[in-house]
Amino acid sequence: MVVPADVVSAAGGVVIPSGAAASDGVAGSGPPVAPRRTGHDAALADRSLIALFVGLKWRMLRNGLRRRTRSPWATVGFVVSFVAGVLCAVVGLTVSIRVRALWDDAGQFRVIVGGCFALIFGWWFGPVLAGGVDETVDPLRLAAPPHPRQLRTGQIAAGFVGIAPAVVMCCMGGLLVGASRSLTVVPVVAVAVAVGLLLALVGSRAIATTLARLARSRRGGDAATLVAVLGGSVVFAGAQLIRFLTIDQIDAAIGVLRWTPPGLAGEAILLAGRGEVAAALWRIVVTAAMVGLSGAWWSRQIGRLIAEPMDVVGSRPATVAGGSMPLFAGAVRSRVPPTPSGAAVARELLYLRRSPGRRTALAAGTILGVVYVVIVLTAAKVVTPLAAPVATMFALQYGSNQLGVDPAAFWIEVSIGPPPAARWVARQMLASIALAVPFVCSALVLAVVSGEWVDLLGATIAMLGAVPALVGLGSVVSPMLATPIPDSGNPFGSRQSMQGTGCLAAIAGMGYLVAGGVLVAPAELGLRWTSQRGEWLAYLGIAAVHLMVGVLVWRTTTRFARTRIDDVELEVMHRLDQRLNG
Amino acid sequence: MSDPRAVVVRGLEKRFGDKVAVAGIDLDVPRGSFFGLVGPNGAGKSTTIKMCTALLRPDEGGVWVEGFPVWTDPRRAKSLLGVLPDDLPLFERLTGGELLNFVGMARGLDAAEVGRRCDDLLAVLELDADTATLIADYSTGMRKKVALAAALLHTPDVVFLDEPFESVDPVSARTIVDLLRSYCRGGGTVVLSSHVMDTVERLCDHLAIVAAGRVVRSGSVEAVRDGRRLEDVFIEAVGGAVRGHTLRWLSPQMSSQPPAVS
Numbered sequence: 001m002v003v004p005a006d007v008v009s010a011a012g013g014v015v016i017p018s019g020a021a022a023s024d025g026v027a028g029s030g031p032p033v034a035p036r037r038t039g040h041d042a043a044l045a046d047r048s049l050i051a052l053f054v055g056l057k058w059r060m061l062r063n064g065l066r067r068r069t070r071s072p073w074a075t076v077g078f079v080v081s082f083v084a085g086v087l088c089a090v091v092g093l094t095v096s097i098r099v100r101a102l103w104d105d106a107g108q109f110r111v112i113v114g115g116c117f118a119l120i121f122g123w124w125f126g127p128v129l130a131g132g133v134d135e136t137v138d139p140l141r142l143a144a145p146p147h148p149r150q151l152r153t154g155q156i157a158a159g160f161v162g163i164a165p166a167v168v169m170c171c172m173g174g175l176l177v178g179a180s181r182s183l184t185v186v187p188v189v190a191v192a193v194a195v196g197l198l199l200a201l202v203g204s205r206a207i208a209t210t211l212a213r214l215a216r217s218r219r220g221g222d223a224a225t226l227v228a229v230l231g232g233s234v235v236f237a238g239a240q241l242i243r244f245l246t247i248d249q250i251d252a253a254i255g256v257l258r259w260t261p262p263g264l265a266g267e268a269i270l271l272a273g274r275g276e277v278a279a280a281l282w283r284i285v286v287t288a289a290m291v292g293l294s295g296a297w298w299s300r301q302i303g304r305l306i307a308e309p310m311d312v313v314g315s316r317p318a319t320v321a322g323g324s325m326p327l328f329a330g331a332v333r334s335r336v337p338p339t340p341s342g343a344a345v346a347r348e349l350l351y352l353r354r355s356p357g358r359r360t361a362l363a364a365g366t367i368l369g370v371v372y373v374v375i376v377l378t379a380a381k382v383v384t385p386l387a388a389p390v391a392t393m394f395a396l397q398y399g400s401n402q403l404g405v406d407p408a409a410f411w412i413e414v415s416i417g418p419p420p421a422a423r424w425v426a427r428q429m430l431a432s433i434a435l436a437v438p439f440v441c442s443a444l445v446l447a448v449v450s451g452e453w454v455d456l457l458g459a460t461i462a463m464l465g466a467v468p469a470l471v472g473l474g475s476v477v478s479p480m481l482a483t484p485i486p487d488s489g490n491p492f493g494s495r496q497s498m499q500g501t502g503c504l505a506a507i508a509g510m511g512y513l514v515a516g517g518v519l520v521a522p523a524e525l526g527l528r529w530t531s532q533r534g535e536w537l538a539y540l541g542i543a544a545v546h547l548m549v550g551v552l553v554w555r556t557t558t559r560f561a562r563t564r565i566d567d568v569e570l571e572v573m574h575r576l577d578q579r580l581n582g
Numbered sequence: 583m584s585d586p587r588a589v590v591v592r593g594l595e596k597r598f599g600d601k602v603a604v605a606g607i608d609l610d611v612p613r614g615s616f617f618g619l620v621g622p623n624g625a626g627k628s629t630t631i632k633m634c635t636a637l638l639r640p641d642e643g644g645v646w647v648e649g650f651p652v653w654t655d656p657r658r659a660k661s662l663l664g665v666l667p668d669d670l671p672l673f674e675r676l677t678g679g680e681l682l683n684f685v686g687m688a689r690g691l692d693a694a695e696v697g698r699r700c701d702d703l704l705a706v707l708e709l710d711a712d713t714a715t716l717i718a719d720y721s722t723g724m725r726k727k728v729a730l731a732a733a734l735l736h737t738p739d740v741v742f743l744d745e746p747f748e749s750v751d752p753v754s755a756r757t758i759v760d761l762l763r764s765y766c767r768g769g770g771t772v773v774l775s776s777h778v779m780d781t782v783e784r785l786c787d788h789l790a791i792v793a794a795g796r797v798v799r800s801g802s803v804e805a806v807r808d809g810r811r812l813e814d815v816f817i818e819a820v821g822g823a824v825r826g827h828t829l830r831w832l833s834p835q836m837s838s839q840p841p842a843v844s
Contacts (some may be wrong), residue, residue, distance in 0.1 A: 040800075059726075079837070106585065197746055217831060324696075325700075326679045326713070328683070340688045340689075346684075347673065349683050351673075354675040354716070355675050411667065411686065412669060412732070413688070414637060415635060415636070415660065415663070417656060417661070419690070422688060566656070
């Protein structure tokens with residue numbers, strides 16, 4: 001059979017070259033022909049990309065504020081975070097400009113190297129910890145252009161737009177004036193500052209993109225959650241720890257940190273400012289190399305994120321036992337009564353087993369709590385029994401924000417309309433675990449270290465009364481200030497940081513913490529006072545009254561929360577809306 | 583004589599800031615009917631369904647399901663309703679069976695009955711082969727099917743389905759259609775939203791065309807069609823489809839834009 005050189009389209013009679021037809025799967029014998037056009041995929045100029053992405057980020061921030069459906073509380077949160085950001089920027093700028101006036105050489109070393117390390121490391125993990133990285137860097141949203149990697153210049157520029165980046169830029173930018181001892185060194189300092197800022201931003205993008213790629217499968221998402229929570233915990237623990245260290249200990253720590261890339265960036269600024277150009281230059285070169293490596297890694301992750309199928313990352317089906325009622329299968333869950341409340345409890349128990357994010361958050365809260373208590377105790381000489389309840393400050397997420405758990409599926413509850421008790425029982429169970437476990441662990445550590453077992457008893461009684469009260473209070477507070485706690489490690493999966501809700505949750509958490517202190521301290525001090533005097537009858541009386549008060553507060557607050565949930569559930573659901581929050 | 587209407591909607595209005603999403607909708611959905619709510623994108627279909635199922639508070643108007651007012655007696659109304667929303671946020675770390683167990687128990691059904699119904703629904707919707715798979719690992723079609731199962735589990739009197747066939751393969755779609763038809767034959771009422779006229783024409787016996795937040799046509803499908811194709815009636819009713827517009831630059835052969843050099 002003779003194959004015609006050209007194929008005639010039946011549709012419009014247009015002559016298609018046989019090569020093109022062959023390439024489209026139509027029979028043909030001619031050689032493949034080159035595409036008719038090269039397409040419109042040329043890279044935009046860097047300057048255009050910068051303007052494009054900076055404009056994009058600016059509009060997203062502005063539109064987030066202007067959104068019609070925005071909660072007034074979120075606006076309050078944004079305003080507070082904005083004011084706090086401006087204050088931090090002013091303080092940071094002032095300190096960095098006056099760094100030479102405020103500290104001697106050793107002090108400057110501590111402030112500049114330690115500060116730069118904290119700023120850069122914080123920028124790497126801060127956005128992940130805060131619950132979101134903005135969409136301007138989400139590779140999947142930018143997968144359509146033919147060369148998404150070429151958009152990096154714009155994405156980097158967009159990263160410098162926002163409250164937190166502005167604060168960091170003020171702090172590091174001020175060093176341009178503060179660290180420079182003469183005009184001649186200013187260009188080198190400027191290069192060192194610029195490279196440091198790039199290291200912060202490109203490293204942050206590389207980490208976020210890697211986590212986003214992992215988060216495409218459930219197992220990867222679990223791994224990403226672990227990294228995010230643990231990375232964030234390290235940042236937080238470091239920030240807390242520094243207050244309790246002696247100068248020698250700080251110097252020793254900075255002596256190690258100076259050899260890390262963020263430390264090198266800071267030391268480069270310091271040395272450049274002092275005119276030690278050669279020493280500064282090699283550090284700048286090493287830092288710049290790290291920027292290059294991070295950028296290459298980022299590019300690689302972008303490519304893999306866009307091109308790889310999901311199952312490459314790995315996905316393992318869960319092992320599930322049970323026949324008709326798998327929700328109640330298993331040693332513990334089979335003892336849960338098959339009622340609406342029981343179903344809620346069984347579901348939460350399943351989540352505790354299957355959600356590494358939830359487990360990690362609880363574990364991190366406990367570990368941080370214990371570490372914090374030990375630090376407080378050794379450094380600040382706080383009364384031993386009062387220290388243990390402090391550990392629960394890291395449980396605020398589950399204690400005061402009970403409705404923020406599983407935000408996406410809240411609508412199921414609303415549409416079903418289960419009995420009010422079933423609305424709260426599982427959430428209160430989770431809050432109780434989150435509050436009690438760090439307390440018990442830290443109290444035991446304190447008792448072992450101090451040998452004050454009577455105080456352990458007092459502290460335990462105080463917490464036994466306080467936990468139900470705090471849980472009940474959390475149920476009252478939660479509908480007012482519900483903030484989604486994403487069950488995913490995808491850093492692009494939540495946009496709390498752009499909504500002002502994260503700041504709001506922090507404010508609510510602080511209020512909740514004060515309430516906790518008010519509930520625990522009087523009882524605990526009373527118990528300690530009576531035990532030291534051997535007045536055991538009074539001791540028992542205080543314990544009984546405290547426990548009764550705790551139960552009474554729990555009953556009252558839970559009853560209030562139960563009656564109120566139907567009225568506020570739609571508002572809460574809107575606040576937890578996946579599309580608004582990721 | 584009992585009211586033949588399963589759902590009554592009167593003067594339903596909803597604004598989002600300055601934007602009017604629903605501008606006074608009245609609907610009468612006959613009991614046992616397969617009712618289509620059709621309209622172009624942004625017409626207010628999903629907003630209407632959310633207000634009918636107590637998931638979004640209306641600014642004005644009321645909804646009655648089997649005579650019970652949704653917004654003054656939501657608990658009773660919700661017990662008669664099943665809903666499949668357009669987006670499908672579910673409990674990702676449960677399996678399909680566990681989710682259905684949870685939904686059934688939360689609705690206060692007997693545990694043994696929940697178990698039986700879960701098994702039946704998972705089998706009918708062909709999800710029984712994936713009993714160990716978490717919903718997080720489900721495909722979009724599987725998510726839709728398990729959400730539909732959750733909506734039907736308690737034998738509701740009325741189910742509201744928002745775009746139920748989107749992302750569902752033809753085989754699964756046929757299964758869902760059979761299930762819903764059997765549900766209607768048993769006296770249940772289905773209200774589904776769609777902008778696919780073929781689907782509505784094939785499945786529904788009654789429909790309402792919604793445009794710009796208002797009902798512009800409603801009645802039985804035959805009455806609304808009036809002997810014409812439903813698509814033509816729809817386009818005429820919503821005032822769209824200005825024909826003849828072309829974009830000259832859209833034709834690769836006609837484009838005058840010089841190709842950029844990479």
